[in-house]
Amino acid sequence: MDIRVLIVEDDANITKVLGATLAIGGYQYECCDDGAEAVGRIVSGRYDIVLLDVMLPGKDGFQILDEIREAGDRTPVIFLTALGEVADKVKGLRGGAEDYVVKPFETVELLARMEVVLRRVGKTERELRYDDITVNTEQHTVTKGGEPVTLTPKEYAVLLFFMRNLNIAITREQLLANIWGYNFAGESRSVDIHVQQVRRKLGLKGKLITIPKLGYRLEQ
Amino acid sequence: MKLWQKLALTSLFFVVLAVQLTQFYMLERNFESGLRREKEQALSVHESISASLVNRVVYERLRRGKFFLDEEEIDAVLQSASQGDGLDTPVTVLKDGEVLCSADSARFSAALAAFPGLLQQTAAPGTGISAVCSGADWRAVLLVSPLELNVGSYRLVTLHDVTHIYEELDRGLADASWTGLLIGAGISAALVVLLFVLLHPLRVSVNTIREISGGNYALAPKPQGSDEFKTLQKSINDMAGSIREREDRLREIADSRKRFADAMAHEMKTPLTSILGFADLLRIKRVVTDEERRDFASMIVDEAKRLRGLSAKLLQLASTDNSQLDLADVSVETLFLEVQSAMLPALVRRGLHLETAQRGAVIRVDRELFLSLLYNLVDNAAKASPDGGTIWLVQGEVDGHTVLSVIDRGIGMKPDTVRRATEAFYMEDKARSRKAGGAGLGLSLCDDICRRHGARLEIRSEYKKGTTVLIHMDVAKPEAAPPAPAARNAQRGQKRAAPRDAGKHRKAEGRRRA
Numbered sequence: 001m002d003i004r005v006l007i008v009e010d011d012a013n014i015t016k017v018l019g020a021t022l023a024i025g026g027y028q029y030e031c032c033d034d035g036a037e038a039v040g041r042i043v044s045g046r047y048d049i050v051l052l053d054v055m056l057p058g059k060d061g062f063q064i065l066d067e068i069r070e071a072g073d074r075t076p077v078i079f080l081t082a083l084g085e086v087a088d089k090v091k092g093l094r095g096g097a098e099d100y101v102v103k104p105f106e107t108v109e110l111l112a113r114m115e116v117v118l119r120r121v122g123k124t125e126r127e128l129r130y131d132d133i134t135v136n137t138e139q140h141t142v143t144k145g146g147e148p149v150t151l152t153p154k155e156y157a158v159l160l161f162f163m164r165n166l167n168i169a170i171t172r173e174q175l176l177a178n179i180w181g182y183n184f185a186g187e188s189r190s191v192d193i194h195v196q197q198v199r200r201k202l203g204l205k206g207k208l209i210t211i212p213k214l215g216y217r218l219e220q
Numbered sequence: 221m222k223l224w225q226k227l228a229l230t231s232l233f234f235v236v237l238a239v240q241l242t243q244f245y246m247l248e249r250n251f252e253s254g255l256r257r258e259k260e261q262a263l264s265v266h267e268s269i270s271a272s273l274v275n276r277v278v279y280e281r282l283r284r285g286k287f288f289l290d291e292e293e294i295d296a297v298l299q300s301a302s303q304g305d306g307l308d309t310p311v312t313v314l315k316d317g318e319v320l321c322s323a324d325s326a327r328f329s330a331a332l333a334a335f336p337g338l339l340q341q342t343a344a345p346g347t348g349i350s351a352v353c354s355g356a357d358w359r360a361v362l363l364v365s366p367l368e369l370n371v372g373s374y375r376l377v378t379l380h381d382v383t384h385i386y387e388e389l390d391r392g393l394a395d396a397s398w399t400g401l402l403i404g405a406g407i408s409a410a411l412v413v414l415l416f417v418l419l420h421p422l423r424v425s426v427n428t429i430r431e432i433s434g435g436n437y438a439l440a441p442k443p444q445g446s447d448e449f450k451t452l453q454k455s456i457n458d459m460a461g462s463i464r465e466r467e468d469r470l471r472e473i474a475d476s477r478k479r480f481a482d483a484m485a486h487e488m489k490t491p492l493t494s495i496l497g498f499a500d501l502l503r504i505k506r507v508v509t510d511e512e513r514r515d516f517a518s519m520i521v522d523e524a525k526r527l528r529g530l531s532a533k534l535l536q537l538a539s540t541d542n543s544q545l546d547l548a549d550v551s552v553e554t555l556f557l558e559v560q561s562a563m564l565p566a567l568v569r570r571g572l573h574l575e576t577a578q579r580g581a582v583i584r585v586d587r588e589l590f591l592s593l594l595y596n597l598v599d600n601a602a603k604a605s606p607d608g609g610t611i612w613l614v615q616g617e618v619d620g621h622t623v624l625s626v627i628d629r630g631i632g633m634k635p636d637t638v639r640r641a642t643e644a645f646y647m648e649d650k651a652r653s654r655k656a657g658g659a660g661l662g663l664s665l666c667d668d669i670c671r672r673h674g675a676r677l678e679i680r681s682e683y684k685k686g687t688t689v690l691i692h693m694d695v696a697k698p699e700a701a702p703p704a705p706a707a708r709n710a711q712r713g714q715k716r717a718a719p720r721d722a723g724k725h726r727k728a729e730g731r732r733r734a
Contacts, residue, residue: 011490013519017497020512024505055486082482082489104493107500169504219506 003123005029005114006047008038008064009080010056014103018051018110024168025111035059043071048123049114052097054081069096076117080105108165108174115164128163130220133202135160144202151201154179158194162208162218171215223422224415231411236404243396251389255382259350262361262380265309270365270376273313276301277369291372295320298367298374312377313367314339320374327379330355331362338364338377358383421445425453428460437464483645487530487660491523533661536592537644540668545586552578552615552624555587559594559613563602571608574598578615581622583693585673593669596662597626597689604630604687622693629686638681642667671696 005022009015010033022029030047032038035056042050042064054061065077079100098117101110118124119137128135132145140156142149151159157179162170172188175195195216199208208218280297281289289297298313299321310324317339322328331353332338351362360379367374424441431439440457443450498516502508508516556576567574583590594613601611605628612627633641640646645660663679666689670677674696681687 011494013494013523014490014497016519017494017501020501020516021497024501055482082486082493103489104496107497107504167506169506214503217504217506 003027003048006050007031009053021107039067042068043073050077052077112178130163155198159198166220169214169217224419228412232408235407239403240400247392254385258382266363266378314375316373359386421449428456432460480644491526494523495520549582552581573610576613593666596666601628624691627688632683632685633681634683638679
């Protein structure tokens with residue numbers, strides 16, 4: 001399933017960063033640096049998700065969101081904001097945005113947020129494949145070469161996270177944040193143990209590699 | 221109890237009191253004069269009866285041809301005269317302290333009871349009793365006088381009826397109570413209405429104050445009513461106005477702080493986002509092509525430079541706000557020369573010319589800060605000018621004030637841009653400004669420096685024609701506002717900071733020991 005993303009951002013370099021990030025996440029994307037133009041393009045319904053900068057010249061992100069929601073468009077929107085204040089966050093979510101990402105952000109964080117939003121609106125793959133491994137995200141089942149593999153919920157989540165972020169180095173902190181929750185105060189030891197279990201159970205030696213001083217990467 | 225109710229009740233009380241007192245006084249006066257008249261009349265009646273009795277005795281004497289009548293004969297004459305109908309008023313005649321005859325015995329005995337000395341009084345000529353005596357349903361003026369008959373001691377007693385005068389007084393008093401109450405009530409009703417109307421402005425004022433305490437300052441009713449109320453309402457309106465003004469000013473300050481903070485967050489986080497994003501991509505991507513590496517790295521460098529420029533400007537802005545001005549008289553010529561020598565290399569590289577003209581004015585400024593103002597303005601002019609253009613740095617005079625101007629024939633600004641030019645982080649064309657190394661703080665900084673020097677920054681610009689920035693010197697008092705203590709300590713020499721620091725150390729030591 002091809003996911004089309006619209007990036008609404010006026011800073012050229014950030015647009016480039018976002019573009020490169022979306023490219024490694026396997027998304028198709030278009031860019032727009034003008035608020036008024038963005039409204040028309042979003043309402044046309046060509047996009048599955050919108051990354052919307054809050055501070056734009058002419059029309060700010062909040063106005064754009066109001067306008068597209070008034071026009072009856074339900075395209076999920078993730079705000080990109082430099083405003084870290086809680087009031088602004090609430091304003092964004094109340095206005096009908098699906099989520100917000102505070103600048104500056106890490107690549108994996110943005111991809112994970114987009115993944116969550118897309119899953120919520122039912123725009124993710126039901127089946128993920130890697131080699132002979134198939135993950136059914138609806139039934140939460142994993143098969144390798146047609147044979148079912150038994151995984152604990154955490155192991156399943158770790159596997160899914162790697163499969164969704166192929167060829168991207170994932171740090172232990174990112175795994176902790178995305179799978180154990182942001183407030184999890186556990187040690188990164190348990191991350192290592194889970195990754196080892198996934199590697200062993202699914203025979204991913206040499207594919208799910210350890211990158212010194214950084215984390216892990218599932219390579220294809 | 222409300223004021224108008226109090227006023228109405230108090231007025232009612234005093235009005236009724238006044239009406240009643242006046243009525244009583246008038247009734248009393250009437251009564252007094254009526255009684256006096258009656259007494260005079262009683263006296264004249266008494267005298268005429270007395271004379272007529274004496275005449276009868278004389279007439280009897282003449283009729284009988286006697287020189288003297290004896291006492292029995294006189295008694296008989298007097299008895300017949302008093303019983304007869306020849307007299308208007310019933311009389312009583314006393315002889316030697318005894319009642320000789322009485323046509324009015326009932327009232328006479330009542331009078332006798334009131335004045336027991338009546339009978340014992342000697343009938344010396346000229347003496348008489350005059351008094352008011354009363355019975356159950358009557359009042360009368362009692363008059364006693366001796367009869368001049370040469371023989372025996374006869375006295376005449378008359379009781380002149382004055383009951384009607386007393387009745388009149390009683391009636392008058394009863395009426396007065398009622399009419400007094402009625403008149404009082406009428407006047408009070410009128411007063412209540414009048415007070416209600418007169419006190420209306422007070423209620424309006426109270427309402428205004430209530431609205432003000434509720435946060436609504438817009439309500440400003442027209443002052444009305446009597447002068448006191450007008451003054452009151454006007455003062456309230458003035459108060460509301462000044463509160464609103466102050467609130468607006470505070471809100472404006474808060475708003476502009478928020479805008480500044482938002483803009484600064486945006487300006488700081490935008491390059492940071494690129495830097496973090498590209499660095500992260502370099503870190504996590506499995507395959508990075510040479511082209512990508514160069515591309516990402518150069519963007520990281522660009523954005524880091526942008527952050528460097530921004531932080532330098534922010535520091536400058538912060539120190540401009542906080543540092544104490546080191547004012548000294550400096551000649552404009554020196555300033556212009558310094559600008560020239562400092563800026564020329566950069567200008568020459570772009571083939572720009574810098575022309576100066578001045579009239580030898582001397583201005584009182586903080587030399588370093590003022591130079592940075594001029595650098596900024598010349599730098600702006602250079603950025604706006606096409607290669608090979610000319611920038612003018614001119615000193616003139618307007619209305620006795622020294623005016624410095626920086627003039628270029630560059631791209632100019634649109635009116636909207638001119639209006640917002642000194643706003644922090646405002647950039648007309650962000651992409652172009654950033655390429656030129658701008659952070660949107662230059663003119664904001666210049667405006668601050670001018671304000672602190674008591675000067676005014678004026679921007680005149682015409683789109684595509686060029687810009688003139690004027691610095692009007694000495695239009696206000698230089699700002700000598702004390703900066704934040706922390707900044708002052710950091711900026712000033714150790715001389716001032718030392719004693720304070722010593723104190724702090726002592727305190728810190730004390731705390732440690734404790």
